[in-house]
Amino acid sequence: MDVSVIAKEIKRDDLLHMYYYLKLTRALEDRITALYRQGRIVGGVYTSHGMEAIAVGYASALERDDIIAPFHRDMGAFLIRGFTTGEILAQYLGKRTGPTKGKDGNVHMGDLKRGVFGFVSHLADNMPVAAGAALAFKIREEPRVVFAGTGDGGTSRGDFHEAMNFAAVRKLPVVFFCNNNQYAYSTPLRLQMAIPNVVDRAKAYAMPGEIVDGNDVAAVHLAAKRAIAGARAGVGPTFLEFKTMRMHGHSEHDPATYVPREVLEEWKKKDPIVKAERLLKELGYGDNASFQEVTARAKSEVEAGVEFAEQSPLPEGPEVLEGVFADKADSH
Amino acid sequence: MTTMAQATEDVSYLEAISQALDEEMARDERVFVMGEDVGTYGGAFKITEGFLQKYGEWRVLDTPLSESGIVGAAIGAAMMGLRPVVEMQFADFISCAFDQITEVAAKNHYRWGAAVPMVIRAPFGGGVHGGPFHSECPEGWFFHSPGLKLVAPSTPYDAKGLLKAAIRDPNPVIYFEHKFLYRRIKSALPTEDFVVPIGKADIKRAGNNISVITYGAMVHLALEAAQTLAQEGIDLEVVDLRTLMPLDKETIFASVRKTSKAILLHEDNKTGGIGAEVAALLAEDCFDCLDGPIVRIAPPDTPVPFSTPLEEFFLPKPSDIIAAARKLAAY
């Protein structure tokens, strides 16, 4: 299929917007990796290096009132939803100005006002929660959609299947996705499931599914748009399998020697940023000079974030006691 | 106990729960119930009988057999502004949803400021020959998880008032309703709207000699024992915790400071139960005023057995309380 023909369905500005967020995600995560190597990050670092097109592609396909229940390699979704580089870096440094005020680390952050559910370590736990948010929209007859994902490993959890089943039975406006990056920590897909494609799991729930090139931001965006439109129209849930590859270790401490180097070399050629640049050139939307300009803009946004985070105060010890119970409920 | 002027005909504990749910659903359209067989069938114990016809299938949701999925969905709906009430068919099956409750519902507000206003109704407790999987008292599992509120009413008045308070609370509340009490305990209720505040214990019988600190079905056992003991001149004070988390330490301490002796009574297993925590609190805060050892009465550390003689042996009895009180009075 000629990619540029399909990509023409996307407006020029939208493609350039996505390209900027691909670059910003890469620049931010590379900076976080560098800080980690310098020993300045509190806790672990899990990046989306090589997989940025997924979060950027789907998050840019949603409306403001929609909800995202991100996966732990979805940095692009946080950025598109308005989390600043400063807030995110403050989170990684355990500062009070981070979205969890130092209560949690790395991508374990969320904000109801910006429609992003906090990530829960227990993989797939947010899948039923996402279905519940969609249930609220259905009960209130609001045209809102939830986009919720997990990794190939996470799809083995019971909660994943409970959520898929419930959403299918009640035709809830939710799009489930799996980020199939071939490995769950060190466990390859063939030891995770006996089926070749994760999307086959959706068949048990009579849920339509689609395999999408997860390294192609335009393909992700368009598939997400289709699934979202269906959910908004009351058709019910869809399952999207984004095929990709994890180009770093499970976390930055993991050299991932269990992944054959040749495999990584092959996937490197499919880098989502390189792919996006090729597409932009083909469509006449960008050239090397404009790409460099975007890179510089992303870098300076990241540096401003580093400065903000480093100058931010750490929380005080007794703040640990705050917030166990809510005094009032928010309404969304 | 009820001070309000108007009172109804006697209402059962079960009917009180049903009334609370019905009134809250009528009062606030955000409130909805979900669970296995709560719709057409009206719930395994008929708490939601007639609700489906009254409120429709999107406010009375029959769900797949899927406790973790149900609780997770309730969390999501709660964060989106609804007020879900989940019915666990039996409290025992809450173990399937343990992860959603302790990791998601309990921690969301602390971690990222997202309130989770939801209620899980959990029919618990023994005395009904339910055996190891239909008689459990799982409150101890959750007592240890910060971020959850736990309530366990013993009377129709408390059952109704606490369920209303739980539904109006901005936090996840597990509402332990005792199956043994459903149709056995009745009383008149006020006709006007009322709540029983979460976090307040209640003195079900005032007395001067020994405090029995308890909750749920055991409250009635303690009251029965108190009648017998009164004839011997031993005056029990029966403290009904009503809320297990957060514990009403003030009321507990005030009672023990008055009586100087304490019996902790519950139906959950002894080791690591709520009685163990109350005992530790008394040792920390009331050591000076204790005139005898702290006594715990609880089932042995075994699963709840099925057969009548086994279950009778397992569950605390009024005679256990009477024996312990006599010993403690003589101390």
Ligand SMILES: Cc1ncc(C[n+]2csc(CCOP(=O)(O)OP(=O)(O)O)c2C)c(N)n1
């Ligand atoms: C329920 C649960 N079990 C184990 C873990 C530890 N763990 C964290 S990430 C991970 C692998 C995840 O693999 P996958 O879902 O494929 O996502 P990926 O990290 O590969 O993108 C494991 C085992 C966890 N977070 N949650």
